[in-house]
Amino acid sequence: MNTIAQSNVARETYWGITSVEYAVFYLLAFTAIAVFVAGVYRRFSRYAEGDDDTFPRLDEFPNRVVNASKIVLSNEKQFNRDLYGGLMHSFILWGFLTLFIATSILAVDGYVYEPIFQGHFWEGDFYLAYQFMVDAMGLLFVVGIGMAMYRRYWVRNHRLWDRHTSTEDDVFIWTLFGLGVGGFLLEGLRVYSAGIPDHEAVSFVAYGMALAFEAVGLPTLGVDQAGLNAAGLNAENLHWLAWWSHSLLAFFFIAWIPYAKPFHMLSSFANVVTRDEKAGRRLPNVPSDLDATNAESIDDFTWKEILDQDACTKCGRCSSVCPAKASDRPLDPRNVILDLKAYREDLDAGGEEQPIIADGGTSVINAETMESCMACMACMDACPVEIEHLNSFTRLNRQMTDQGDVAPSMQDVFQNVMQNGNTFGNSPRDRGDWTEDLEFDVTDAREEEVDYLWYVGDFPSYDERNKQVARSLATILNEADVSFGILFDDEKFDGNDIRRVGEELLYVELAGHHVETWEDCEFDKIVCTDPHSYNTFKNEYPELNFDEFADDPMMPFEYDEQWNDDGEIEVYHWTQAVEELVTEGKLDLTGTELDYTVTYHDPCHLGRYNDEYEAPRELIRATGCELDEMPRNRDNSFCCGGGGGGLWMDFEEEPKPSEERLREALEDTDAGPDVEKFVVACPMCMTMYEDGRKTGGYEDEIEIVDVAELIVEAIDKEDEAKVEVAAD
Template structure:
């Protein structure tokens, strides 16, 4: 049938290409690769202009690369709450990598085996296996691109479209699509021109196209020898055109990678490799050098923070889970990262400098945008490429604090903490007054040895609603017959949230005071009422370099060691400690005491920050309550709105995060309006949800309670709580 009919189980790599065209092909390949290498060099050399990162990012690099490869190849973060997106990205990634490896195999065979060893392994069984795998994975690649185009252009997924969406996004996806489609078209024309040999059925996509060409009657060169001598529309000419088109598109893509969105294929992997496992839950310390700056220029950002900017794929996952954005606060986590990247690139191209962040004016980021952040870490949890938003956001907040561009309510909070050691501005001497109405005395941990040093916290000490929770927890610990004590007026605010708002030095003062006080006490374990305190004591106090500040006359401490560096002192949230007591039988809970239908809200600092989801749930179940989960639970929990200083600031938001969350409890759970109690395990959450219950008009529909209050009722001590309420 065809003069080009093929019998050997192999094929010619450059079939139909003249020697001159062969030379031109490799000249273009060299130019594309050189452009790629230069662009990558420019990108990575730019990171050296960034500041040093305070955390070890390159230690144990081989292990980091292996673990990073596992994360990237498994696409585990892409599958997070998005099956369609996970499959789509997996098909594209696996297909692309397979086609890339297939190209490398061809290079090895041609240049290492054919030209040097005068043999070839790309034939016979290996060839058949190669062709089948390449077709299968290439088809997945095209399907994945099709899924991406469907989501972007047909469904128009809203998180993919924003002010940073640009033509480069279109060029990227269409270039990949043309590469995949062109490769199959090229294969089909080759197989058809070769007479559709039987063994090529393993190339099932190309084989199918060849059969389609045959059915359409596409002419071949051998059938036209008496005619136009090869000119016109025939399989060979179409193959030549497809070959060069495919090659030129591939060269363009290779050269374009370092200069636009495709660079995320490299930067995202690098970002995963150098990620900090404790990102967000611990923040970089500020240097004691008073000349140090936070975000006066783009080069104040660390090289990792600049890499974060380049790793962003504009996927919008962070934006879609951000409670601030959902409440119409002026924050979009993606846009903050991309605004910084855009400014850096404009500056590198000769643009004018401007303030990075300020209250109004022509700054890159507006102060109100950063004030909107709740520090809930939802953006970081959702990000598939391990961008550490909170590190950059805190840097911006520190700059605002240095400049004095801080919300007036937060300035009042700072003043209260500086003068009285608490965010309420109340007298330190009244810090332990919440315990006066208990039927027993709460021990003073400064005067006697205890097992649990209980850090009560600001809200349980001063806020009337949360005082009830503190008394409930004290009752539980007393009933469990454990040794515990508190610091009374030597307890101060933990510093967690003012640190995230940018007041680092005040945080250092508070931390130094506490560790110095703890050094004079005898205890085994620190137990915290508030997840915010739990996080900062567990993850941040041990990171603080107290010796850098101990000689500073402005600092009210002389402690100069690294506190709890080896983790010898255990730090618990109270639900973890009480869960152990329940398991050990110290509390009389049989699991059938209460019959409420309840739902539970995961606090950000206990859940996403520290992966503790089960202890509160186990305690709720131990009381006999039926737990009905909200759709957004555990690591997908929706922030109450109080973190990152949100508790103290006023926002024009609709709806409030707390109102939206209570609506979810009453409308989106299986029990719906049958949910009787909205259960929390955080004093800030208690405050925010009591407010949301009132402003949202839910006062008669649901009650907000703490886990501790359920336990007190379950162990038959609710009459004490009633007496305490009356006393209040």
């Protein structure tokens, strides 16, 4: 490259470097790039060995890239509940990208623009603007690295230290620090050696360092005498040493990227590009092929699930919000993902195969770890790189089910559902008995056309406490004078939670039964009491290809279509339906003034899964109650502990998620002990919190109520809905 005279508003790119060194520099550069390309190729070719993914990941690819770029460049996920972390990562990312772009500009100027136009654009005003931006963003980069080092080594943030924390984490952060600080040192020595030209004041960091060198009297030989033969400690020799140190460190970093933690710069972006926006709320379907395996080997995982493993940055955000980990259950979402990655890499390096998951013995993941998962999706919501934990977790759970490594209590639930169609094991004929204490008849939707086909659910049908909620909701719908009906003994368990525990084929049986039954009914909308039912009917039943199973003699249905794939049938959670009735004036809550201070718990399947936060709150406010928000609310809500089969399992945990949540309501809300009622909108939450109220010693301090019970009291129909529950 031709040099640019120092007297111009520009600078020489390779000042002080001989032609031999110039050749060595580019030999090393090409070597580093070749090692980088080979490593990236090896990584992506490994993904091709993974299984096919159920969902389209590359459709509308340009839009995916644009949307992913917005997410990544805005750092919106990093700012989620962590302002410090968001600023830190933004400074590092934006600074790194600016320095990368700055290097690219130099290459374009020297190898594209100069040969074509016999000149340079990297001079004058452009040069001044360039230098200012590089210094400004470079400073942000160093500040960001400093923030990261402070959090890691001084504060020792608990999220960052675990059994997968390793030397590569230290090498990564110190290499970035060396690149940032080394770049400024190099520039400062160059500006000082050049006589501190006035125009270099735009490089305010380097200019300041040059003034510092001048203040301490650092010797200099002068610009014209710089070179390898200069002897002694002087600015020129220090510049030469800094130049080569900075270059070698940069080459090391480039070559190292595909082989260690820095690869997340590529894999994380690829992971965001290929994300499924409905991940978690819908799960990959199991093939009808009975020979298909779930997690017998690491290659059973899809290429996207393997990419998830490589995208993990060990940030620990998923771990910090996991209710299972907070309750001291043996689950850490980060470690499950990283354990699978470590096993894959060990296997690729010639290590021995072992079971992916097993109940005891030597395996990659212990069965008890996955039994601890509540399927609350908090880990996925917190993950800044869109890792779809629940897909991998469900794959592991399916393997456990295939192997028979399921907890005895869950096996009992499976047996109850298979024999009686409900998780309680009660007679299907008793499913509608809760309606007998109402002062009006509930329509049989199998016999009459209705506007709302109401799926009541297991707990509102069989559990005495939740029967009160069912009667409250029936009273509300009757008061609104809308046409609604239920399926009575043709209603079965929705299948949501047993699917997340791994019993996929039983889930398919239940789904086939329901859609076949619905086909014989006339209705406009499906309304669900339980957010779990709401999620699975809305997001999962339409994904099932019933045609694959219709000819299976083990399947008790003949339905062979794709149900509601066009979304023609609307599925509502009951709070959405009732809010709509209030808005339309069919249910009058005007003037109702319940004099309670309450707090509200967002159910995972209604909130995080389906982004419905306002309907329950609007109904609570409409009753006149004073709503005091929980500190952890909406998408940051803390799971009750009942999801993912947790309702049917016994864990040695302290505290129980339900107990911790009630403590939070009474101690951490603004109203504190003045909170009178803990309001829920989910039958499973009702069950878990009634239990937590007893085991946590909160029986005399707070009452658990459903939103429906508040509304019934507000419209003065409480006596019609309520039947006293006999004491246990």
